[in-house]
Amino acid sequence: MPLGTAALILIGSEMVDPSRRDANGPYAKDRLAGLGIPVTFLARVEDREEAIGEVMRTAMDLCDIVITSGGLGPTGDDVTREAAARLLGVGVSEDPRWMAILEERLRSRNRPLTPLGRRQALVVEGGEPLDNGAGLACGCWLRKGSKHLVLLPGVPREFQDILDNMVLPRLGPLFQDQPKVRLVSAVAAGLPEVEAEETLRPWYEKPGVDVSILPSLGVLRIGFRLTRPPVADLDAAEAEVRAALAEGLGGNLVSADGISLEDCLGRLLLERGWTLATAESCTGGLLGHKVTSVAGASRYYLGGVVAYDNGAKRSLLGVPARVLDAHGAVSEETARAMARGARARFGASCALATTGIAGPSGGSLEKPVGTVWIACGTPEGEWARRIFFPLDRASTMELSANTALFMLWRHLKEKDVP
Amino acid sequence: MPLGTAALILIGSEMVDPSRRDANGPYAKDRLAGLGIPVTFLARVEDREEAIGEVMRTAMDLCDIVITSGGLGPTGDDVTREAAARLLGVGVSEDPRWMAILEERLRSRNRPLTPLGRRQALVVEGGEPLDNGAGLACGCWLRKGSKHLVLLPGVPREFQDILDNMVLPRLGPLFQDQPKVRLVSAVAAGLPEVEAEETLRPWYEKPGVDVSILPSLGVLRIGFRLTRPPVADLDAAEAEVRAALAEGLGGNLVSADGISLEDCLGRLLLERGWTLATAESCTGGLLGHKVTSVAGASRYYLGGVVAYDNGAKRSLLGVPARVLDAHGAVSEETARAMARGARARFGASCALATTGIAGPSGGSLEKPVGTVWIACGTPEGEWARRIFFPLDRASTMELSANTALFMLWRHLKEKDVP
Numbered sequence: 001m002p003l004g005t006a007a008l009i010l011i012g013s014e015m016v017d018p019s020r021r022d023a024n025g026p027y028a029k030d031r032l033a034g035l036g037i038p039v040t041f042l043a044r045v046e047d048r049e050e051a052i053g054e055v056m057r058t059a060m061d062l063c064d065i066v067i068t069s070g071g072l073g074p075t076g077d078d079v080t081r082e083a084a085a086r087l088l089g090v091g092v093s094e095d096p097r098w099m100a101i102l103e104e105r106l107r108s109r110n111r112p113l114t115p116l117g118r119r120q121a122l123v124v125e126g127g128e129p130l131d132n133g134a135g136l137a138c139g140c141w142l143r144k145g146s147k148h149l150v151l152l153p154g155v156p157r158e159f160q161d162i163l164d165n166m167v168l169p170r171l172g173p174l175f176q177d178q179p180k181v182r183l184v185s186a187v188a189a190g191l192p193e194v195e196a197e198e199t200l201r202p203w204y205e206k207p208g209v210d211v212s213i214l215p216s217l218g219v220l221r222i223g224f225r226l227t228r229p230p231v232a233d234l235d236a237a238e239a240e241v242r243a244a245l246a247e248g249l250g251g252n253l254v255s256a257d258g259i260s261l262e263d264c265l266g267r268l269l270l271e272r273g274w275t276l277a278t279a280e281s282c283t284g285g286l287l288g289h290k291v292t293s294v295a296g297a298s299r300y301y302l303g304g305v306v307a308y309d310n311g312a313k314r315s316l317l318g319v320p321a322r323v324l325d326a327h328g329a330v331s332e333e334t335a336r337a338m339a340r341g342a343r344a345r346f347g348a349s350c351a352l353a354t355t356g357i358a359g360p361s362g363g364s365l366e367k368p369v370g371t372v373w374i375a376c377g378t379p380e381g382e383w384a385r386r387i388f389f390p391l392d393r394a395s396t397m398e399l400s401a402n403t404a405l406f407m408l409w410r411h412l413k414e415k416d417v418p
Numbered sequence: 419m420p421l422g423t424a425a426l427i428l429i430g431s432e433m434v435d436p437s438r439r440d441a442n443g444p445y446a447k448d449r450l451a452g453l454g455i456p457v458t459f460l461a462r463v464e465d466r467e468e469a470i471g472e473v474m475r476t477a478m479d480l481c482d483i484v485i486t487s488g489g490l491g492p493t494g495d496d497v498t499r500e501a502a503a504r505l506l507g508v509g510v511s512e513d514p515r516w517m518a519i520l521e522e523r524l525r526s527r528n529r530p531l532t533p534l535g536r537r538q539a540l541v542v543e544g545g546e547p548l549d550n551g552a553g554l555a556c557g558c559w560l561r562k563g564s565k566h567l568v569l570l571p572g573v574p575r576e577f578q579d580i581l582d583n584m585v586l587p588r589l590g591p592l593f594q595d596q597p598k599v600r601l602v603s604a605v606a607a608g609l610p611e612v613e614a615e616e617t618l619r620p621w622y623e624k625p626g627v628d629v630s631i632l633p634s635l636g637v638l639r640i641g642f643r644l645t646r647p648p649v650a651d652l653d654a655a656e657a658e659v660r661a662a663l664a665e666g667l668g669g670n671l672v673s674a675d676g677i678s679l680e681d682c683l684g685r686l687l688l689e690r691g692w693t694l695a696t697a698e699s700c701t702g703g704l705l706g707h708k709v710t711s712v713a714g715a716s717r718y719y720l721g722g723v724v725a726y727d728n729g730a731k732r733s734l735l736g737v738p739a740r741v742l743d744a745h746g747a748v749s750e751e752t753a754r755a756m757a758r759g760a761r762a763r764f765g766a767s768c769a770l771a772t773t774g775i776a777g778p779s780g781g782s783l784e785k786p787v788g789t790v791w792i793a794c795g796t797p798e799g800e801w802a803r804r805i806f807f808p809l810d811r812a813s814t815m816e817l818s819a820n821t822a823l824f825m826l827w828r829h830l831k832e833k834d835v836p
Contacts, residue, residue: 013628040464045458111610280703292704293815295779303727
């Protein structure tokens, strides 16, 4: 059996749906990879004590560290602790220290501690409670021989809080002889996955290098995993990867350190001392939402108008009625007028505007569903482009918002036509 | 152990990546559901014979039908057959009928049959080969006692071909006495998970009833799974569940058919012929994004203003400077003025407004991060409420948007103060 491998078990009847996406698995995998610990077994199992116990047993046979997500909440279908206790032949009991914290947190929120709520302070006997900085249920660290079983809550911010603050700092020393791993995360935009893949192809065959490309509607997340051995010098290999990304992806490489497109755009706006406003029709607020998802966006984002209705395009953005009449709401002229209106109304240096047909209805032969015009106005010029992909409503919105962000980012980066 | 449940195992080192999407799992789950067979265990395991065997053993302990995907190809890391054979204590051997088919198919493509290629005609002894209409590797059906183990290739069109043509037609008769399953999905809002849990507690102990509650920042998704037997009459039980949800959750039950809060809100607006506008500060566009995620939202949503900056609150929403000066941007008075401004500017029947401190910075002792004021204006009155939870930025935004939607929904539903 290889040393230092990990298993992840997602617990909950709702998780046993292969279509269901999960945030904790990818997060844990990346963090464990940072310690050189690969995940070699993944399982999803329903809320049934015997089933959870059997899966834990198998995972502990196969791997050195088993991390579970879910089933630590207050309700009767939360039975992860009980399953672990039965597997280890022990009981569960209240942890007095965590119970005091739980009582205090509820008191500060003026919420009662119900009998069910007390379950969140239960730990498996012989285990160590793991402080939850983001919620009420404590985690639990268990050992059986040389194996580790770590129980974490399923709520992503709680899972991530305990993993980062309580679990990873202790795993590092335990597995310090693990092969060293270096991760490089890049974000690219404005090019199809196949093009990025062609560029990165030479790296696919190199020993000790794993490349992954995760496309997401206008944005690509590119991951390199470098492992020593067989890679001899991680610093040199990382520098080589970064050079290859910069050269191969050129103006499509948004960041080589995993920073999101919206965050990179904000940094460039701050550098210039420029402000931003948005004028959205088909994206319905998504563009503003992306911009404001970055902490500190208030330093450059003044606001936006969601002009879903044509009346709002006229009255709040000053789009001339003759433009709407002559060209329609989904047109280059309207998009440009929306961007100009947003710059004027907010007094912003730059504006991004979207207008299109997200569907599922509202399309025509001339302007089918998926047609979107995007305009970008800056003190250095104004540009517009059309995109058209036959996608579903949510995907069209996402692609439009990402394309708009990329247009302005690219101009700020290259001082060039976006 | 419940009868007639299925497990899916995805085999391949590349599959043990929680970010990786897979087509075979969702396909098989839907097809099995059509026969009334629920999937209760999912696993992904690397290409290692012992690991695959252990996971198969666990899956066969937990479920009646185990379907594997992958590891039947010609290369040395395809070891699914060997793992199954070892688990059952038998060997593997070439199936002469499939070998003839394989030779014929390769001949017609002018391709040679290599020694490795011959591996695709191997079957586990005692198993039945399953014809692959879309590729070269045959599947294999194995039995152990009352349990079934079905090995399928991982290439999606091959997996689906064998599943549809060779597996499902035989599973139907085997599991014709399968308990019939009825699902009820409900959406609730405005109450904590533990309160919903207390209300639904009597259902947790009933045989044949599984209850799940999935909390998501102001919204709960509640699922009932009713199984006959032991439930005698599914129609009667479903009616009982619906009555219990309506009575127990009262004005917090948004829908008993899984329809989202934003969709239900839109339907109520349409019923009244009312229109909606939004005025967002801390939610930054998320509220508009949620409203417009519903297809057809243009029939009632006129648009919104993202007034991130105080200047925009004044100029685009008409919030009086004296209100901002006297009470601050995060206050009941500002929230109400934003809602009034949005109604006036868009000429909308109703408006929702949010203003708060999403963090991570910007909080004060008096108004800590997580403080949000929400206002709701309608032709029948105007209301405001404060929420405060110490959450991260994204969660504060999500909770604020959901709370705003729920305020208006509740008023429209109950004709009552939200």
